[in-house]
Amino acid sequence: MKQQEFETKxxxxxxxxxxxxxxxxxxxxxxxxxxxxxxxQICGHLSLVRERHYASSIEIYLNRLITQGHHILYEHSGKIxxxxxxxxxxxxxxxxxxxxxxxxxxxxxxxxxxLFTAFFTYADTSFIYSxxxxxxxQDIEFMYDPKNNKLGRENRGSDTDIAMFGIYIYNNIxxxxxxxxxxxxxxxxxxxxxxxxxxxxxxxxxxLTMAGFSSTFYPFVIGHGAFELTAIVFSGAAGxxxxxxxxxxxxxxxxxxxKLAARDAVHIMYGAxxxxxxxxxxxxxxxxxxxxPIAVKLSVGVLFWALVIWFCFYSRLGYRNEx
Amino acid sequence: xxxxxxxxxxxPLDTHFNVETPExxxxxxxxxxxxxxxxxxxxxxxxxxxxxxxVFITTDFLGKAGEGFFLITLFLxxxxxxxxxxxxxxxxxxxxxxxxxxxxxxxxxxVTWGNSFIRNLLRAVDILPFFYVFGLTSMTLSKHFxxxxxxxxxxxxxxxxxxxxxxxxxxxxxxxxxxxxxTPNERRAITEFTLRSSxxxxxxQEELATLLKPVTDKEGEEGAKLLKSIGAWxxxxx
Numbered sequence: 001m002k003q004q005e006f007e008t009k010x011x012x013x014x015x016x017x018x019x020x021x022x023x024x025x026x027x028x029x030x031x032x033x034x035x036x037x038x039x040x041q042i043c044g045h046l047s048l049v050r051e052r053h054y055a056s057s058i059e060i061y062l063n064r065l066i067t068q069g070h071h072i073l074y075e076h077s078g079k080i081x082x083x084x085x086x087x088x089x090x091x092x093x094x095x096x097x098x099x100x101x102x103x104x105x106x107x108x109x110x111x112x113x114x115l116f117t118a119f120f121t122y123a124d125t126s127f128i129y130s131x132x133x134x135x136x137x138q139d140i141e142f143m144y145d146p147k148n149n150k151l152g153r154e155n156r157g158s159d160t161d162i163a164m165f166g167i168y169i170y171n172n173i174x175x176x177x178x179x180x181x182x183x184x185x186x187x188x189x190x191x192x193x194x195x196x197x198x199x200x201x202x203x204x205x206x207x208l209t210m211a212g213f214s215s216t217f218y219p220f221v222i223g224h225g226a227f228e229l230t231a232i233v234f235s236g237a238a239g240x241x242x243x244x245x246x247x248x249x250x251x252x253x254x255x256x257x258x259k260l261a262a263r264d265a266v267h268i269m270y271g272a273x274x275x276x277x278x279x280x281x282x283x284x285x286x287x288x289x290x291x292x293p294i295a296v297k298l299s300v301g302v303l304f305w306a307l308v309i310w311f312c313f314y315s316r317l318g319y320r321n322e323x
Numbered sequence: 324x325x326x327x328x329x330x331x332x333x334x335p336l337d338t339h340f341n342v343e344t345p346e347x348x349x350x351x352x353x354x355x356x357x358x359x360x361x362x363x364x365x366x367x368x369x370x371x372x373x374x375x376x377x378v379f380i381t382t383d384f385l386g387k388a389g390e391g392f393f394l395i396t397l398f399l400x401x402x403x404x405x406x407x408x409x410x411x412x413x414x415x416x417x418x419x420x421x422x423x424x425x426x427x428x429x430x431x432x433x434v435t436w437g438n439s440f441i442r443n444l445l446r447a448v449d450i451l452p453f454f455y456v457f458g459l460t461s462m463t464l465s466k467h468f469x470x471x472x473x474x475x476x477x478x479x480x481x482x483x484x485x486x487x488x489x490x491x492x493x494x495x496x497x498x499x500x501x502x503x504x505x506t507p508n509e510r511r512a513i514t515e516f517t518l519r520s521s522x523x524x525x526x527x528q529e530e531l532a533t534l535l536k537p538v539t540d541k542e543g544e545e546g547a548k549l550l551k552s553i554g555a556w557x558x559x560x561x
Contacts, residue, residue: 001559002557002558002559003514003557003558003559004558004559004560005559006559043346043348046348046349047349050349053507053508053510053511054514055511055514055515055518055558056511056515057518063350063351066348066350067350067352067431070344070348070350070431070432071413071432071433074432074433075433076410076433076435076436084436159385159386159387159388159391160387160388161391162387162388162390162391162392163387163388163389163390163391163394164391165391165395166390166391166392166393166394166395166398167390167391167394169394169395169398170394170395170397170398173398173402174398174401174402177402177444177447178447180444181444181445181446181447181448182447182448184445184448184471184475185448189448242475255474258474258475259474259475259476259477261475262441262475262476262477263437263441263477265441266437266440266441269440269441269444270440
């Protein structure tokens with residue numbers, strides 16, 4: 001069959017299909033049952049065009065038609081359903097447990113430098129200045145000094161809560177995201193953020209404890225810390241995972257190993273993102289309360305830690321079959 | 324002169340690539356390079372800048388709480404603006420739409436949540452140390468202009484141009500059978516020449532036709548005319 005004959009014979013099919021695609025894009029009308037049938041026919045036509053070496057213009061035209069058709073056939077629902085969010089939550093602990101190796105390393109990279117600076121700050125109070133600027137240290141001390149009564153959200157308007165909420169979202173979640181992303185530089189970026197945050201927090205905690213501000217500092221941090229510190233460590237673990245895939249890709253090519261690692265790591269990042277939102281909320285609206293008794297804040301904080309640890313490392317949620 | 328009968332032996336230096344789906348269909352797509360993507364990014368940045376300004380002014384009236392809302396907007400636009408558009412708007416942010424490019428998975432299916440999330444989280448590294456130097460380096464070194472985020476997510480940015488079909492023109496010339504047997508590639512070259520002759524200047528047509536003298540035994544204007552007649556015959560004009 002010559003090209004012209006071929007075109008005249010099937011033109012109507014192509015035009016019907018093209019009209020359905022246009023209809024879908026302009027009026028958002030899902031094509032009917034005949035759509036897949038037409039799609040398969042046109043796929044066949046394209047193969048014939050290639051086989052018979054017809055002119056490239058017709059090949060380009062048919063290639064475009066079926067590319068667009070393919071997109072419509074494989075399109076997602078375009079809605080966020082509750083089911084998807086619950087599924088992400090359920091798959092999160094399973095992903096963490098699968099990647100225990102990286103979670104362990106991330107924890108060590110965060111905690112060991114923390115203990116290190118905590119110890120040196122304890123031995124020599126001025127050690128903190130080699131990590132944090134004196135002015136910043138002063139600001140931090142001022143904030144947690146029980147005499148100044150700076151933390152109580154009851155002393156400030158609810159508008160300040162919202163302002164703080166915004167700051168926590170912007171800063172803390174941003175740090176966690178960068179920690180993950182840094183992992184692609186052979187894990188170095190993730191390790192850097194983990195170590196740096198560990199050093200910083202260890203020094204601050206030690207300094208405030210020695211200054212006798214434990215009664216304001218620990219009740220403040222324990223609640224949201226359960227979600228925030230763990231989520232930062234988990235983001236680091238996800239980053240280390242993609243970095244390690246590049247260093248040791250095993251039987252895959254580096255590119256494939258990277259893709260596989262990222263596909264798994266994203267489950268950790270979904271969970272970590274949710275945890276960080278929870279942490280920002282708690283930090284702005286719960287941790288900062290000064291009227292709640294310290295005992296209540298500490299025990300709720302301990303409860304949060306227990307809950308997070310149980311959920312992340314012991315729950316078997318993602319393993320159920322129905323998901 | 325010989326047009327290679329075996330087809331091109333080595334892959335051409337081209338941005339086009341083929342993907343075969345599990346259904347056995349072969350798609351062809353053209354990867355978009357750094358320039359349209361940078362321009363698209365500029366447009367997106369302008370839109371984001373505009374939204375920042377509007378939100379900044381309106382939240383300014385809300386005092387302290389407004390600061391919080393502003394930062395939350397900043398966070399969402401910085402990290403999730405591309406994700407939302409890529410997933411819900413057919414792989415296209417407004418900037419990408421303006422330059423007719425879109426993000427797809429490597430198998431040319433619509434980009435999924437997870438992949439879009441990964442590629443946009445890793446933007447934080449592509450942007451380093453300044454002006455997307457890592458991203459640009461990675462694009463120039465990779466096969467399909469992929470930045471680091473694209474490589475990890477398994478996504479590509481492709482052209483989304485709608486090439487209209489060239490209407491088969493009624494040919495004024497008398498169809499004429501080729502003087503000798505032609506290879507598939509020769510046939511194809513001649514049909515392409517016929518279909519595209521309206522875009523090529525007369526003198527260039529003649530120049531091209533002279534190259535085919537071993538096949539047609541004619542050159543110059545006469546050769547071009549004969550080639551178009553052969554083309555008409557090959558296309559099946561009657």
